[in-house]
Amino acid sequence: MKKITALLIGCPNVGKTSLLNHLAGSTFRVGNFPGVTVEKREGKAFYGDYEIHLIDLPGIYTTQFYTSEDERIAVEFLKSREYDLVINVVETPKLERDLHLTLELTKLQKPMVVALNMMDEAKNLGFMIDLLRLREIFNIPVVGTNGRTGEGKEKLLEAIIEVNERGISPQLNIHPSQLFTSEDSKNYELDSLSLVQGIAREVLRKKIATKKNLTSLFDTLFLHPYFGLLFLFLIFYFLFKFVFDLSSPLVDFLDGFINDFLGKGLGIFLAYLGAPDFLVEFLRSAVIGGVGTVLTLTPVLIFMFFFLTLLEASGYLPRVAFLMDRFTHRLGLHGHSVIPLLLGFGCNVPAIMALRVLSDPKDKLIVMAMIPFMSCSARLVIFAFFASLFFANPFLVIFSLYLLGLFLSVLTGLFLSKKVYHKDLSHFVMDLPPYRLPSLKFLLKMVWVHLKRFLVRAGTIIFVVSVVLWFLLNLPWGVKNLEDSYAGRVGKVIAPVFDPLGLSDWRVATSMIPALLAREAIISNLAVIVEEEEKEKLFSEKEKGSPEFLLVEELKKQGENLGEAGKKAFFSLINPWPSFWEEDEEISSAKQKIRKIFTPAQAVSFLVFVLINTSCLATIVTMAKEGGRKIAFLFFFYSFGLGWVLASLTYQIAKLFWS
Amino acid sequence: MEDLLKRFKNFIKGKGLKYTSEREEILQEILNFQGHFDVEELFLRLQEKKKKISKASIYRSIPLFIEAGLIQEVYRQDGHAHYELTVNRVPHLHFLCMKCGKVVEVEDPVLEKIIREKEKERGFKLLSHHLESIGICDACQREDILTLDKVEKGSLVEVLDFPDNSICQKLSAMGLVKGSKFKVIQICGRTMLLERENIRIALSKEVASQIFVRLIEVGEMDQQEEISCHILEGQKATSLCPFFKTMKEIPYSNSSEEQ
Numbered sequence: 001m002k003k004i005t006a007l008l009i010g011c012p013n014v015g016k017t018s019l020l021n022h023l024a025g026s027t028f029r030v031g032n033f034p035g036v037t038v039e040k041r042e043g044k045a046f047y048g049d050y051e052i053h054l055i056d057l058p059g060i061y062t063t064q065f066y067t068s069e070d071e072r073i074a075v076e077f078l079k080s081r082e083y084d085l086v087i088n089v090v091e092t093p094k095l096e097r098d099l100h101l102t103l104e105l106t107k108l109q110k111p112m113v114v115a116l117n118m119m120d121e122a123k124n125l126g127f128m129i130d131l132l133r134l135r136e137i138f139n140i141p142v143v144g145t146n147g148r149t150g151e152g153k154e155k156l157l158e159a160i161i162e163v164n165e166r167g168i169s170p171q172l173n174i175h176p177s178q179l180f181t182s183e184d185s186k187n188y189e190l191d192s193l194s195l196v197q198g199i200a201r202e203v204l205r206k207k208i209a210t211k212k213n214l215t216s217l218f219d220t221l222f223l224h225p226y227f228g229l230l231f232l233f234l235i236f237y238f239l240f241k242f243v244f245d246l247s248s249p250l251v252d253f254l255d256g257f258i259n260d261f262l263g264k265g266l267g268i269f270l271a272y273l274g275a276p277d278f279l280v281e282f283l284r285s286a287v288i289g290g291v292g293t294v295l296t297l298t299p300v301l302i303f304m305f306f307f308l309t310l311l312e313a314s315g316y317l318p319r320v321a322f323l324m325d326r327f328t329h330r331l332g333l334h335g336h337s338v339i340p341l342l343l344g345f346g347c348n349v350p351a352i353m354a355l356r357v358l359s360d361p362k363d364k365l366i367v368m369a370m371i372p373f374m375s376c377s378a379r380l381v382i383f384a385f386f387a388s389l390f391f392a393n394p395f396l397v398i399f400s401l402y403l404l405g406l407f408l409s410v411l412t413g414l415f416l417s418k419k420v421y422h423k424d425l426s427h428f429v430m431d432l433p434p435y436r437l438p439s440l441k442f443l444l445k446m447v448w449v450h451l452k453r454f455l456v457r458a459g460t461i462i463f464v465v466s467v468v469l470w471f472l473l474n475l476p477w478g479v480k481n482l483e484d485s486y487a488g489r490v491g492k493v494i495a496p497v498f499d500p501l502g503l504s505d506w507r508v509a510t511s512m513i514p515a516l517l518a519r520e521a522i523i524s525n526l527a528v529i530v531e532e533e534e535k536e537k538l539f540s541e542k543e544k545g546s547p548e549f550l551l552v553e554e555l556k557k558q559g560e561n562l563g564e565a566g567k568k569a570f571f572s573l574i575n576p577w578p579s580f581w582e583e584d585e586e587i588s589s590a591k592q593k594i595r596k597i598f599t600p601a602q603a604v605s606f607l608v609f610v611l612i613n614t615s616c617l618a619t620i621v622t623m624a625k626e627g628g629r630k631i632a633f634l635f636f637f638y639s640f641g642l643g644w645v646l647a648s649l650t651y652q653i654a655k656l657f658w659s
Numbered sequence: 660m661e662d663l664l665k666r667f668k669n670f671i672k673g674k675g676l677k678y679t680s681e682r683e684e685i686l687q688e689i690l691n692f693q694g695h696f697d698v699e700e701l702f703l704r705l706q707e708k709k710k711k712i713s714k715a716s717i718y719r720s721i722p723l724f725i726e727a728g729l730i731q732e733v734y735r736q737d738g739h740a741h742y743e744l745t746v747n748r749v750p751h752l753h754f755l756c757m758k759c760g761k762v763v764e765v766e767d768p769v770l771e772k773i774i775r776e777k778e779k780e781r782g783f784k785l786l787s788h789h790l791e792s793i794g795i796c797d798a799c800q801r802e803d804i805l806t807l808d809k810v811e812k813g814s815l816v817e818v819l820d821f822p823d824n825s826i827c828q829k830l831s832a833m834g835l836v837k838g839s840k841f842k843v844i845q846i847c848g849r850t851m852l853l854e855r856e857n858i859r860i861a862l863s864k865e866v867a868s869q870i871f872v873r874l875i876e877v878g879e880m881d882q883q884e885e886i887s888c889h890i891l892e893g894q895k896a897t898s899l900c901p902f903f904k905t906m907k908e909i910p911y912s913n914s915s916e917e918q
Contacts, residue, residue, distance in 0.1 A: 067829055097858060430861045
């Protein structure tokens with residue numbers, strides 16, 4: 001099998017990663033804004049006798065220079081690394097703009113293929129492109145593709161192989177006199193600008209567009225100086241409302257299903273098989289209690305990622321950047337920095353990576369310190385779990401927590417820009433793509449990618465943490481009182497630190513330590529601990545003989561619950577107000593037990609602490625990699641200190657209301 | 660004034676013509692009205708005062724006034740002549756804007772001195788002066804070629820030039836090339852949104868101030884929108900006053916009618 005290394009090069013947001021996903025069957029994140037890909041991505045495609053190693057690089061407008069980190073990666077790779085050929089991806093509706101880059105790439109004298117991407121959009125705009133003529137002009141294969149559907153994929157692969165076998169390098173096959181009328185052609189020493197204009201005129205025919213341009217209509221609404229802000233608020237309000245209202249009935253269902261059905265069933269089944277007590281207890285506490293409780297919150301993540309992906313793919317994010325510029329510039333930042341902040345709602349790690357698009361290193365550091373205050377999906381999981389357990393209107397609690405995070409983020413940014421870096425205003429230049437509606441298939445695929453990552457984490461880190469905690473709770477072996485176990489002793493040592501926060505319970509303190517690996521572990525740990533406390537009761541129950549467990553009937557009951565949950569979720573869609581929590585008698589035993597650990601005041605203080613304290617190893621490591629160890633180290637202590645102080649304050653105030 | 664009327668009366672009589680009340684009324688109107696005028700304007704003024712004088716008689720009288728040394732033709736615009744009073748005026752130069760039609764009078768003692776000197780030198784008896792320079796006034800120059808940040812929403816501009824720094828080069832690579840035409844479709848705070856075909860570029864005014872453009876079509880920003888922007892920007896109330904804005908604009912938009 002012969003190997004080819006091919007680079008995907010093109011302007012930002014032309015669909016390079018989409019093409020890679022189709023060619024190599026990969027599932028890299030794509031979106032509709034410039035700067036989605038900020039690092040090298042790789043994939044392999046097999047065609048005929050060839051293994052094609054595809055390298056996708058961040059988008060660049062020119063090879064002449066770079067203004068930011070992501071562009072540097074692409075330009076340097078292009079100029080100094082070894083590769084066989086270049087696939088120049090062109091956004092066909094912006095053909096003239098992209099041909100500048102094509103022209104620059106021809107000067108590299110490397111074998112090259114041009115992929116005219118977004119052919120469908122170009123057709124809707126009434127563009128007709130003479131592919132043969134373009135091929136003639138540059139002397140290289142030109143293929144029409146569609147990154148949305150994967151159309152033209154085979155032709156592109158064929159072209160890659162053709163170019164590689166015959167070593168076709170681009171060669172400008174056109175004399176300026178062919179492009180211009182006699183009047184223009186006096187200056188044969190043409191600059192590339194007029195050359196590109198000439199080529200575009202030569203190959204592009206425009207019909208009157210048949211479809212209406214929705215982008216300008218949307219932009220008059222969404223970019224309106226004050227209606228735009230209203231829409232921004234509404235969009236985010238409904239995003240959170242839908243995420244919460246759609247998921248909470250399903251979370252309740254899963255809670256019942258995993259704890260009452262799977263947990264109970266498994267216990268009885270194992271007892272029937274005659275498994276040893278400690279194994280039954282291990283599976284019940286560590287697996288069902290720990291991992292299972294975290295898994296009950298999967299619907300929250302599914303809906304959150306669904307809507308976030310929709311936002312990213314629609315092209316709305318750059319509009320938010322445009323709208324917010326007038327506020328961010330008071331922080332000395334330009335609007336572009338809003339995009340990484342919003343990406344932080346999904347996960348802080350890629351959000352920090354996305355800072356590479358900012359050209360000013362000071363901007364990068366300021367926004368880097370702001371991102372961790374944006375509640376990521378892992379924190380949402382904890383918020384959703386606790387808010388619905390302790391408060392009458394969980395939506396309001398979660399929304400306020402998000403706003404508090406936003407507020408602290410702005411405050412941190414303000415402090416850094418005015419007091420530490422003394423920032424001047426920086427320039428803002430950005431390409432606003434047209435709005436695009438992603439297909440449902442694409443959305444589901446992206447949700448699945450995120451979900452898979454969550455499930456893997458639940459199956460590995462959270463599982464391991466639960467198992468280790470279970471052992472520590474049972475060591476020294478046969479310990480009667482959990483407080484005397486190793487885990488209990490460790491918890492008791494650090495518990496006084498959390499005393500002012502109202503969280504002096506060793507069970508809470510112990511749960512928070514492993515949260516550094518995965519925040520969701522807080523929930524699994526608490527679940528493991530409360531399940532362990534109940535083990536005495538479990539055995540006494542068992543002595544009385546197995547409780548009745550009828551599989552068919554239980555399944556029927558679960559089916560009914562699911563139907564009920566679906567109905568609730570559907571109706572919440574129609575209601576514009578966030579739904580209120582109805583006192584639900586049927587919450588699982590684990591949840592009830594956790595409810596006993598906290599008073600509402602303690603729960604608020606706990607949530608505030610979880611929001612602010614950056615107890616996420618991945619975030620800290622990424623910060624160190626992108627911004628240096630010093631800032632990562634300082635930030636870790638800053639966020640802990642800030643979280644500690646504010647949570648203590650919250651606790652003291654909340655105590656006045658709830659006692 | 661009486662003096663001038665007498666002078667004109669004598670002039671008419673010396674020519675052997677009849678001194679009519681019509682002619683006197685026209686002259687009186689001209690004397691009352693300081694500044695440049697044309698026949699149409701004079702006619703309308705007389706009509707306003709309920710004087711029944713035909714345009715034809717105005718046309719017939721004008722050459723007489725000129726001959727009497729009372730008025731002179733200053734310049735021709737839109738196919739007809741404009742006049743001014745010569746009496747009690749020193750020789751002066753007219754700067755005439757060919758774009759907006761604005762006329763500026765330039766008086767300078769040096770000018771008069773030169774004319775008097777040459778008059779003596781050549782033994783010439785001067786009656787009236789007709790000095791006219793044609794060009795583009797400063798306002799029109801500014802309106803035509805300006806930096807992008809000064810352009811109002813809805814305007815169509817042609818990109819002319821920008822410095823060679825990296826941010827402008829990047830803009831150029833993004834499609835904002837020299838010679839291309841862009842429409843300014845939204846301005847808010849310090850950010851502007853430009854559009855050309857399928858390309859939409861957002862940029863801050865700091866960057867825009869480095870880019871020179873030619874204004875092709877002027878757009879008006881919605882007053883309300885501007886106010887809301889200013890409020891969000893936290894700017895002073897004086898700049899919000901709609902009156903302030905209109906006042907500033909008068910010399911640009913109404914100048915041609917005034918002449």
